[in-house]
Amino acid sequence: MAATYNLSSAALSSSSSAFFSHSTFSVKNPTVSLPGKRVGVCMCVATSQDSKTAHKTAVSRNENMAKLQAGYLFPEIARRRNAHLLKFPDAKVISLGIGDTTEPIPDVITSAMAQRSHALSTLEGYSGYGAEQGEKPLRSLIGKTFYSDLDIEEDDIFVSDGAKCDITRLQLVFGSNVSMAVQDPSYPAYVDSSVILGQTGQYQKDVEKYGNIEYMRCTPENGFFPDLSKVPRTDIIFFCSPNNPTGSSASREQLTQLVQFAKKNGSIIVYDSAYAMYISDDNPRSIFEIPGAKEVAIETSSFSKYAGFTGVRLGWTVVPKELLFSDGFPVAKDFNRIVCTCFNGASNISQAGGLACLSPEGLEAMHGVIGFYKENTSIIMDTFNSLGFNVYGGKNAPYVWVHFPGRSSWDVFAEILEKTHVVTTPGSGFGPAGEGFIRVSAFGHRENVLEACRRFKQLYK
Numbered sequence: 208m209a210a211t212y213n214l215s216s217a218a219l220s221s222s223s224s225a226f227f228s229h230s231t232f233s234v235k236n237p238t239v240s241l242p243g244k245r246v247g248v249c250m251c252v253a254t255s256q257d258s259k260t261a262h263k264t265a266v267s268r269n270e271n272m273a274k275l276q277a278g279y280l281f282p283e284i285a286r287r288r289n290a291h292l293l294k295f296p297d298a299k300v301i302s303l304g305i306g307d308t309t310e311p312i313p314d315v316i317t318s319a320m321a322q323r324s325h326a327l328s329t330l331e332g333y334s335g336y337g338a339e340q341g342e343k344p345l346r347s348l349i350g351k352t353f354y355s356d357l358d359i360e361e362d363d364i365f366v367s368d369g370a371k372c373d374i375t376r377l378q379l380v381f382g383s384n385v386s387m388a389v390q391d392p393s394y395p396a397y398v399d400s401s402v403i404l405g406q407t408g409q410y411q412k413d414v415e416k417y418g419n420i421e422y423m424r425c426t427p428e429n430g431f432f433p434d435l436s437k438v439p440r441t442d443i444i445f446f447c448s449p450n451n452p453t454g455s456s457a458s459r460e461q462l463t464q465l466v467q468f469a470k471k472n473g474s475i476i477v478y479d480s481a482y483a484m485y486i487s488d489d490n491p492r493s494i495f496e497i498p499g500a501k502e503v504a505i506e507t508s509s510f511s512k513y514a515g516f517t518g519v520r521l522g523w524t525v526v527p528k529e530l531l532f533s534d535g536f537p538v539a540k541d542f543n544r545i546v547c548t549c550f551n552g553a554s555n556i557s558q559a560g561g562l563a564c565l566s567p568e569g570l571e572a573m574h575g576v577i578g579f580y581k582e583n584t585s586i587i588m589d590t591f592n593s594l595g596f597n598v599y600g601g602k603n604a605p606y607v608w609v610h611f612p613g614r615s616s617w618d619v620f621a622e623i624l625e626k627t628h629v630v631t632t633p634g635s636g637f638g639p640a641g642e643g644f645i646r647v648s649a650f651g652h653r654e655n656v657l658e659a660c661r662r663f664k665q666l667y668k
């Protein structure tokens with residue numbers, strides 16, 4: 208059943224959505240559907256009154272920004288969650304939506320950060336700007352921990368404030384004149400950064416795609432790996448494994464196909480391995496496990512989902528020296544130039560945390576946190592399996608991808624929110640091939656996951 212939210216402009220201004228936070232908005236045409244096709248929701252737009260009274264600069268809006276659709280997926284979900292809270296002020300809303308971590312950072316890691324932080328108050332321990340590429344001991348330890356025997360050198364590794372920021376920095380390296388492919392569905396930052404950089408055409412509402420992006424369909428029918436024989440050549444291929452949102456991870460054979468495909472086409476793969484530590488079978492943890500990958504791939508990764516660093520901020524990107532542009536210029540040199548221009552290095556305190564994460568005790572503690580979320584995943588998968596749904600992902604990732612054949616994802620999202628007060632994520636928000644699915648995140652306190660599953664059972668029994 209479709210939900211209709213009755214919002215007042217006061218309600219909207221109390222929204223936590225960053226997307227809507229700077230201006231005054233009011234509700235216009237409350238029956239407009241956005242972005243789900245059949246869900247009646249309010250659309251927020253600046254009123255004409257705003258534009259009449261406000262001073263306007265002479266600066267024209269970046270036309271690429273204007274191409275972006277409605278709001279970034281998660282602010283849109285936050286907006287709907289807030290609207291729901293206004294309607295049901297006493298509801299105990301449980302969020303299994305955005306994919307933010309919930310469990311405390313292990314003490315062995317926070318202690319190291321506290322120590323570094325206190326040292327900053329001493330003459331001997333103070334440090335200011337560090338190397339833009341990250342501290343050498345951390346680069347070296349990332350190499351030893353994640354890329355041992357893969358011939359990745361310390362200076363191929365760039366420490367950063369997170370994988371999302373690196374995705375946009377990589378787009379700055381590539382510029383506006385490249386074409387790109389993404390898994391469909393995929394983490395929204397690839398497509399949105401591509402739009403912002405001007406690599407795409409306009410959004411085509413009929414197909415729910417931007418022009419000049421190849422959407423590589425990943426569905427149960429193809430085992431969530433695209434049929435590469437049908438994918439046209441692009442300059443850049445974004446590939447995420449284990450995948451957010453489908454939770455599937457690619458096998459060695461599939462990644463070998465991908466690397467060969469990139470080599471044949473002269474493409475660059477940007478491989479996002481932000482969930483690699485969740486893999487519990489033999490699937491590769493890094494693209495560099497595949498022979499030849501260093502000539503065609505970049506890998507970006509993160510401490511966010513391993514150690515609860517979503518707020519601390521620490522990640523890294525590997526750009527091998529062997530990766531060259533068509534004129535023979537190393538991609539790593541341009542990446543270094545971008546990093547030095549728009550980034551002043553990850554926080555020294557987070558880097559101390561990163562070093563602690565990769566100590567023997569820190570690694571054990573991170574495995575403990577990941578194990579906890581993996582148990583949550585099993586609880587969620589068992590619940591939907593017991594209700595007769597087709598359930599995907601989960602095994603190698605903290606995301607469960609549940610199929611509701613023939614239904615709109617936003618309808619299902621609204622139904623679950625309205626009837627169980629649980630926030631999920633509509634699959635279509637990750638691309639058109641996500642239609643008919645919802646993503647349930649395993650990031651949550653155990654009692655909340657158990658309670659959400661009880662409510663799912665009541666709704667769908």
Ligand SMILES: Cc1ncc(COP(=O)(O)O)c(C=O)c1O
Nearest residue numbers: 369370371394451481509511522
């Ligand atoms: C696939 C993927 N890549 C990158 C990120 C962002 O990572 P970070 O917190 O390091 O910016 C996320 C966060 O949800 C993600 O799902």
